[in-house]
Amino acid sequence: MEKKKLDLNSIIGFGLIFIIMVWIMYNNQPTKAEIAAEKAKKEQVEKAKQSTATEVKVAEVAVVPTDSVQVAKLQSTLGSFAYSATLPSAKADFTVLENNLVKLTIANKGGYITEATLKNFKQFSKNSGKLVQLVKDNNANLNIALQTKDNHVLNTKDMFFEPTLVKVGTNQVLSMKLKAGENQFLEYKYVLKADDYMLDFDVRSQGLASVLNTSKPADLEWSLKGYRNEKSVSYENTLTDLVYEYEGGKDSCLGHSNKEESVNEVTYVAYKQHFFTSILLSKTPFKTSKLESQNLVKDAKVDTVFTKNFKATMPLAFNNGEVDYKMNWYYGPADYKLLNAYDRNLDEIISFGWGIFGWINKCIFVQLFGFLGSFLSLGIAIIVFTVIIKLAMSPITYKSFLSQAKMKVLRPEINELNEKFGKDPMKKQQETMKLYNKAGVNPMAGCIPALIQMPFMFASFRYFPSAIELRQQGFLWADDLSSYDSIFKLPFTIPLYGDHVSLFPILASIAIFFYTKMTMGDQQMAAPQQDGMPDMGKIMKMMVYISPVMMLIFFNNYGSGLSLYNFISNLITLGIMLVIKNYIVDPVKIHAQIQENKLKEPKKPSKFQQKMQQAMEQAEAQKALKKK
Numbered sequence: 189m190e191k192k193k194l195d196l197n198s199i200i201g202f203g204l205i206f207i208i209m210v211w212i213m214y215n216n217q218p219t220k221a222e223i224a225a226e227k228a229k230k231e232q233v234e235k236a237k238q239s240t241a242t243e244v245k246v247a248e249v250a251v252v253p254t255d256s257v258q259v260a261k262l263q264s265t266l267g268s269f270a271y272s273a274t275l276p277s278a279k280a281d282f283t284v285l286e287n288n289l290v291k292l293t294i295a296n297k298g299g300y301i302t303e304a305t306l307k308n309f310k311q312f313s314k315n316s317g318k319l320v321q322l323v324k325d326n327n328a329n330l331n332i333a334l335q336t337k338d339n340h341v342l343n344t345k346d347m348f349f350e351p352t353l354v355k356v357g358t359n360q361v362l363s364m365k366l367k368a369g370e371n372q373f374l375e376y377k378y379v380l381k382a383d384d385y386m387l388d389f390d391v392r393s394q395g396l397a398s399v400l401n402t403s404k405p406a407d408l409e410w411s412l413k414g415y416r417n418e419k420s421v422s423y424e425n426t427l428t429d430l431v432y433e434y435e436g437g438k439d440s441c442l443g444h445s446n447k448e449e450s451v452n453e454v455t456y457v458a459y460k461q462h463f464f465t466s467i468l469l470s471k472t473p474f475k476t477s478k479l480e481s482q483n484l485v486k487d488a489k490v491d492t493v494f495t496k497n498f499k500a501t502m503p504l505a506f507n508n509g510e511v512d513y514k515m516n517w518y519y520g521p522a523d524y525k526l527l528n529a530y531d532r533n534l535d536e537i538i539s540f541g542w543g544i545f546g547w548i549n550k551c552i553f554v555q556l557f558g559f560l561g562s563f564l565s566l567g568i569a570i571i572v573f574t575v576i577i578k579l580a581m582s583p584i585t586y587k588s589f590l591s592q593a594k595m596k597v598l599r600p601e602i603n604e605l606n607e608k609f610g611k612d613p614m615k616k617q618q619e620t621m622k623l624y625n626k627a628g629v630n631p632m633a634g635c636i637p638a639l640i641q642m643p644f645m646f647a648s649f650r651y652f653p654s655a656i657e658l659r660q661q662g663f664l665w666a667d668d669l670s671s672y673d674s675i676f677k678l679p680f681t682i683p684l685y686g687d688h689v690s691l692f693p694i695l696a697s698i699a700i701f702f703y704t705k706m707t708m709g710d711q712q713m714a715a716p717q718q719d720g721m722p723d724m725g726k727i728m729k730m731m732v733y734i735s736p737v738m739m740l741i742f743f744n745n746y747g748s749g750l751s752l753y754n755f756i757s758n759l760i761t762l763g764i765m766l767v768i769k770n771y772i773v774d775p776v777k778i779h780a781q782i783q784e785n786k787l788k789e790p791k792k793p794s795k796f797q798q799k800m801q802q803a804m805e806q807a808e809a810q811k812a813l814k815k816k
Contacts, residue, residue: 267336268368268399269347275367278348285360285380285387290519292380292387299349299364299376300330304519306464311417313668314660320417322466322519327413327494332374332391332504335401349376358382368399374511385520386530389468390513397509405475405503406511410468413484414461414495419671422488423745425495427462427653430481431537434473439536442481449479458537459498460522463656463670465537467518474502489681523656524554541650548647557655567663570749574756577644582764584640589768648757652750665691666748673748684741692751693743697736699758704732706765 262270272278277296285292293303304323311318322328331345349364360380365373372395379388391408393400400406418424430442435453442449454477456469482497504511518534520526527534540549556576560569602620652658658669666673674688681687743751 266342266347267338267340268372269342269366271369271372272348272350272367275348275350277350281351283351283353283362283364285362285378287360287380287382287384289383289385290380292378292519294351294362294364294378296348296351296364298330298345298347299366300345301328301517301519302326304328304466306520309464309521310660312419320464321415322461322464323412324415327415328466329409329411331409333407333409334374335404335406336399337401339401344374368396371395372399378517385526386516386518389515389517391504391515392512393510400506400509402506402509405505408502408504409499410457410502411497411499412459412466413497414459416493416495417464418462419668420488420745421485421492421495423671423747424462425483425485427460427539428495429460429539430479430496430498430500431458431460432456432477432479433533433536436473437533439533441539442479444483446482447480451477451479454479454502456532456534457500457502458518458534459496460537460539461495463522463659464520465518465522467516467534467537468500469516469518469532470502471514475505477502521656522654524550524654525558538654539650540654541647544643545647545650548643549651553647553651557651557657561657565663566658566661566669566749567666567752570663570669570752571756574753575760578757578760578764581641581644585761585764586768586772589765648753649750652753653747655749658747658749663748663752666752669749669752670747672745673751686745688744690744690748690751692748692755693740693746696743696751696755696758697740699755699762700739701732701736703758703762703765704735706762 262273266273279296281296282302283294283296285294289307291303291305291307292301294300295302301323303321306320306322309320310316311320329345331343334342334344336342344366347366349366352363352365354361354363358381360378362378362380364376364378366375367373374393374396375391377388377390377392381387396402414428416424426444429444431439432441432451432454433439433456434451436455440451452475453473454470455473456467457477457479458465458467478501480497480499484494484497485491504513522538524535524538524540527537535550540546553573557569557573560572564572653670655670660667661669663669665675672686672688672690673692675691676689678687678689739754743754
């Protein structure tokens with residue numbers, strides 16, 4: 189066989205092929221940017237793999253500790269409840285209960301509500317885009333301190349519950365079990381009904397008599413740091429309070445300052461935040477409860493997130509070694525009609541005032557304003573409501589003005605008595621009372637009608653700030669009748685007044701100025717100066733200016749609905765009095781009637797006049813004895 193040799197042409201051909209391949213490789217080589225991008229991509233993928241591996245490893249350790257050392261460590265700290273930490277549910281997971289009104293999120297860790305969102309209410313303003321959340325971002329806590337047989341104290345908020353969610357009809361039922369064994373557990377049972385803010389909440393234990401020290405109660409601790417939900421944090425804070433029911437139906441509150449109280453037989457605790465409230469109710473009264481409230485608004489310019497910090501510590505008594513309490517949660521609006529419908533005395537959470545003030549608000553204001561608000565815009569409803577109230581009071585206003593007119597007619601004769609018996613005050617007083625009796629005039633007749641109207645005025649100061657119907661409802665320039673109606677923002681803050689100018693308080697101040705000027709002038713003309721008494725004329729003149737200034741200052745930060753009511757109220761009263769003065773009450777006829785009364789046989793003095801007469805006679809007798 190002939191041996192092949194490489195000739196010159198072959199060598200040249202191989203050389204050309206090599207050069208072409210080098211050229212191709214050079215042109216297909218990635219640029220520096222492409223190399224850097226590819227390197228970054230590889231590093232990112234590698235990091236993701238490592239991160240995933242780390243998370244899985246941590247989760248495996250946290251959720252299902254199978255290592256005997258870890259299990260032993262858990263048992264040393266959690267005792268029998270270490271069992272709960274070995275279950276798949278021992279992780280940072282959540283269960284949601286939701287209906288058309290409220291959305292509740294319950295955490296595996298602690299088994300309590302970590303979010304409570306009201307789906308039909310906006311925070312701050314109706315265009316804020318934020319829903320009211322009574323519970324969020326760890327502002328609330330629920331914990332039961334469990335004392336074990338070996339004197340360890342375990343906190344349920346630090347341990348994992350096992351959730352089981354089922355649906356029974358339209359009800360959502362969530363069972364959260366903190367397990368010490370397969371059939372040993374502490375259970376929180378939540379039942380949320382359709383279209384209801386209130387849910388059932390049962391706390392019970394099973395098989396824990398051998399695990400826990402049941403010789404003394406376990407303390408249930410519920411705390412909440414109230415978020416601000418309204419435009420004015422200072423105004424909202426004044427209407428935020430801890431309210432509770434105790435001893436079979438009594439109710440009370442802690443007030444607005446920092447306070448602690450120990451209360452017996454508590455059946456509900458409510459953390460009221462102006463227009464919203466969080467309530468824990470129990471069918472079995474808590475024997476002795478410690479209630480705490482802390483004011484968090486020291487400076488309204490700085491402290492703008494929270495209003496008050498609430499805390500309640502309540503004992504859960506063991507019965508035959510187990511706990512079994514039937515309770516309820518309520519997260520929703522502080523609406524009088526809604527709370528009253530539960531028939532659990534929850535309407536007392538609304539601060540309508542005590543005694544007759546509360547009665548007027550509940551029986552008259554709530555019913556009448558609710559009716560008007562059902563078919564009128566709420567601004568118009570306030571005006572119509574005020575007109576009806578003032579017209580109903582007009583006969584009383586007439587009686588008061590008539591009494592002042594009679595006193596004004598008698599003033600010249602009273603002045604004569606003052607001159608005649610100026611050196612003998614007792615004799616002057618006796619003769620003045622005789623004149624009143626002879627003329628058929630009761631000097632107290634003008635005061636009684638005014639006193640009758642006072643409860644309605646004070647009731648309005650309680651009603652309008654508590655009327656949730658006004659929240660975020662606009663009227664004219666006011667965008668929210670439950671808050672101030674600012675028309676101008678000041679570049680500075682005036683003490684007691686604020687950093688804005690509200691228009692309705694200005695209008696109300698103007699109306700009250702003219703009303704006070706008219707009524708004070710008539711009273712000054714009617715009431716003679718008494719010896720030894722302060723000069724009422726000067727005091728009344730001062731009140732003409734003090735009342736409007738007080739209205740202007742203090743109502744600048746109040747709800748515009750209340751200022752609108754006061755403006756219309758004083759305006760109507762002013763109009764009624766002008767009509768009575770100019771068209772109804774005739775001073776000439778009154779004078780003639782008084783003169784006619786003088787000719788008649790004097791009426792038997794009233795009991796009040798008799799007592800006054802007796803007191804003056806006794807004083808006169810003592811004076812005569814001293815002279816002897």
